[in-house]
Amino acid sequence: MELTELTITKAHEGLKKKDFSAVELCQHFLDKIEKADKKIQALLTISQDLAISQAKKVDKIISKGKEIPILAGIPCVIKDNILVEGVRCTAGSKILENYIAPYDASVIKRLKEEEAVILGKTNMDEFAMGASGERSAFFPTKNPHDLTRVPGGSSSGSAAAVAAKMTCYALGSDTGGSIRQPASFCGVVGLKPTYGAVSRYGLIAMASSLDQIGPITKTVEDAKIVFDVIKGKDEMDSTSVNLKSEILNPKSEIRNLRIGVPKEYFIKGMDPEVEKIIKTAIKKYQELGAKIKEIFLPHTEYAIAIYYIIVPSEISANLARYDGIKYGLSKVKSQKSKVKSLLDVYLKSREEGLGDEVRRRIMLGTYALSAGYYDAYYLRAQKVRTLIREDFKKAFEKVDFILTPVTPTPAFKLGEKIEDPLLMYLCDVFTSPVNLAGLPAISIPCGKIGKLPVGLQIIGKPFEENNILKVAQIYENIRSNN
Amino acid sequence: MITKEEVKHIAKLARLGLSEKEIEKLQRELSSILDYFEKLKEVDISGIEPTTHSILVEDVMRNDETIANRKSQIAKKMLELAPETKDGYLKVKSIL
Numbered sequence: 001m002e003l004t005e006l007t008i009t010k011a012h013e014g015l016k017k018k019d020f021s022a023v024e025l026c027q028h029f030l031d032k033i034e035k036a037d038k039k040i041q042a043l044l045t046i047s048q049d050l051a052i053s054q055a056k057k058v059d060k061i062i063s064k065g066k067e068i069p070i071l072a073g074i075p076c077v078i079k080d081n082i083l084v085e086g087v088r089c090t091a092g093s094k095i096l097e098n099y100i101a102p103y104d105a106s107v108i109k110r111l112k113e114e115e116a117v118i119l120g121k122t123n124m125d126e127f128a129m130g131a132s133g134e135r136s137a138f139f140p141t142k143n144p145h146d147l148t149r150v151p152g153g154s155s156s157g158s159a160a161a162v163a164a165k166m167t168c169y170a171l172g173s174d175t176g177g178s179i180r181q182p183a184s185f186c187g188v189v190g191l192k193p194t195y196g197a198v199s200r201y202g203l204i205a206m207a208s209s210l211d212q213i214g215p216i217t218k219t220v221e222d223a224k225i226v227f228d229v230i231k232g233k234d235e236m237d238s239t240s241v242n243l244k245s246e247i248l249n250p251k252s253e254i255r256n257l258r259i260g261v262p263k264e265y266f267i268k269g270m271d272p273e274v275e276k277i278i279k280t281a282i283k284k285y286q287e288l289g290a291k292i293k294e295i296f297l298p299h300t301e302y303a304i305a306i307y308y309i310i311v312p313s314e315i316s317a318n319l320a321r322y323d324g325i326k327y328g329l330s331k332v333k334s335q336k337s338k339v340k341s342l343l344d345v346y347l348k349s350r351e352e353g354l355g356d357e358v359r360r361r362i363m364l365g366t367y368a369l370s371a372g373y374y375d376a377y378y379l380r381a382q383k384v385r386t387l388i389r390e391d392f393k394k395a396f397e398k399v400d401f402i403l404t405p406v407t408p409t410p411a412f413k414l415g416e417k418i419e420d421p422l423l424m425y426l427c428d429v430f431t432s433p434v435n436l437a438g439l440p441a442i443s444i445p446c447g448k449i450g451k452l453p454v455g456l457q458i459i460g461k462p463f464e465e466n467n468i469l470k471v472a473q474i475y476e477n478i479r480s481n482n
Numbered sequence: 483m484i485t486k487e488e489v490k491h492i493a494k495l496a497r498l499g500l501s502e503k504e505i506e507k508l509q510r511e512l513s514s515i516l517d518y519f520e521k522l523k524e525v526d527i528s529g530i531e532p533t534t535h536s537i538l539v540e541d542v543m544r545n546d547e548t549i550a551n552r553k554s555q556i557a558k559k560m561l562e563l564a565p566e567t568k569d570g571y572l573k574v575k576s577i578l
Contacts, residue, residue, distance in 0.1 A: 103556070195535070235544075238539070301521075302522060304518075308518075330565035330566075341577065343577075344575070351500070366495050436536070439536075
């Protein structure tokens with residue numbers, strides 16, 4: 001077996017048995033990147049020296065006969081909105097093109113404590129604003145299953161790199177679907193944890209009340225391994241919490257499970273092949289003895305409108321920090337006579353450094369929060385958000401999990417939706433309600449249309465990631481046995 | 483439809499430089515997105531509390547003290563990222 005095919009568990013075993021060294025493993029992935037990434041363009045920065053030095057350290061530990069943690073020596077890539085000290089961190093934006101991260105994000109700190117090997121930083125829609133990867137200020141990443149199609153977004157490079165075996169696993173971030181949608185389009189596993197389950201310290205903020213970091217992996221087991229390392233309370237993020245009891249309910253045997261299928265997630269205009277694949281997957285659970293119930297989430301149709309009021313509002317505040325004064329692209333030294341005052345520095349630095357979608361959202365958010373409009377947009381959106389939460393709460397009184405498609409269609413063509421912002425926003429129709437309610441959800445591969453993967457979304461109760469992972473594992477087992 | 487003047491006003495509030503062409507483009511795009519938001523008016527929100535965070539968020543306080551060693555290192559790194567500094571301060575253009 002090619003070393004780049006290995007899952008985390010298998011690579012860990014190989015390292016322990018000395019079938020290969022950590023440096024060899026790392027080099028295999030670096031070679032694969034060298035070969036495959038010319039076409040796929042998943043990486044923005046390759047941190048070769050860092051990776052090799054981390055791998056050497058692991059080999060030293062192994063040679064001393066010591067135990068190694070599960071992620072030690074296992075190569076990973078990191079979405080470029082998560083800070084890795086000393087490595088360039090662009091968030092896919094021109095305004096941070098030359099920004100070198102001054103410290104490690106808390107998730108990176110935890111990976112480094114495990115002696116992880118960081119191969120590089122992955123491409124993304126600028127500041128995570130997009131669903132296709134085409135909003136990267138640098139270049140669009142391609143879908144490894146079909147190079148004429150998008151990999152999804154905004155964790156485009158992370159999902160594409162895992163799918164193309166350029167890394168063993170990746171970290172992404174999910175604000176309205178940015179882990180699950182690209183995982184679905186690329187045929188890999190993507191977990192969006194409950195809001196608060198993973199520290200956001202060192203994650204470049206988009207919408208702070210929704211952003212979460214999570215793993216993108218080849219298998220459900222690997223997603224659990226990475227999640228277990230990065231989860232938990234961190235003093236640097238006051239919204240982070242420790243997860244409650246990890247012990248699974250013994251009653252969570254498949255035959256006792258109640259699975260909800262929301263009527264509102266099977267809509268007109270949906271690809272009939274996607275619907276068929278999802279319904280077949282749901283049927284598999286039924287055959288194993290789970291009880292399938294039709295449920296109702298009646299406010300689903302308002303999720304996109306709520307999401308695109310709340311998110312731009314938070315963006316307009318969060319992105320005020322890119323001012324050409326503290327760091328990033330600046331016109332302060334511009335010789336042009338137009339940049340005379342402090343205001344000119346702001347206007348010109350932000351005009352040159354921020355891309356179309358980012359500017360559109362800043363404008364939208366500023367408008368929604370401006371005098372006279374606050375009640376009509378932002379406050380109203382927050383109130384309907386409460387109704388979305390209540391929909392889920394009521395549903396979870398009757399069922400243990402909710403199964404849905406991740407997206408209404410498989411990966412679309414590059415360029416297909418880029419001209420129409422609203423059309424692109426609608427990509428988040430099945431994923432953004434989960435963020436608005438702060439719930440955990442996973443996307444797992446469950447079939448293909450031609451060569452294009454389709455993902456199944458499993459939504460669970462708050463902080464019950466372990467149960468979601470268990471239910472996802474059941475499905476993965478059936479699929480790999482067939 | 484929002485007016486050109488409104489677009490310019492919002493851009494000024496957002497400290498965002500816009501070209502004349504972009505102002506027209508944003509006028510069209512923002513208008514169609516705002517039209518879509520009208521959908522929320524169908525929902526009866528009387529008596530509904532707003533959600534700011536999906537989990538209960540409480541203020542977390544720590545003692546307000548500097549950690550001498552750490553502070554000097556981080557401060558130095560932060561200043562190195564700034565385009566213009568003078569005597570350990572960020573330098574900005576005149577505001578008057």
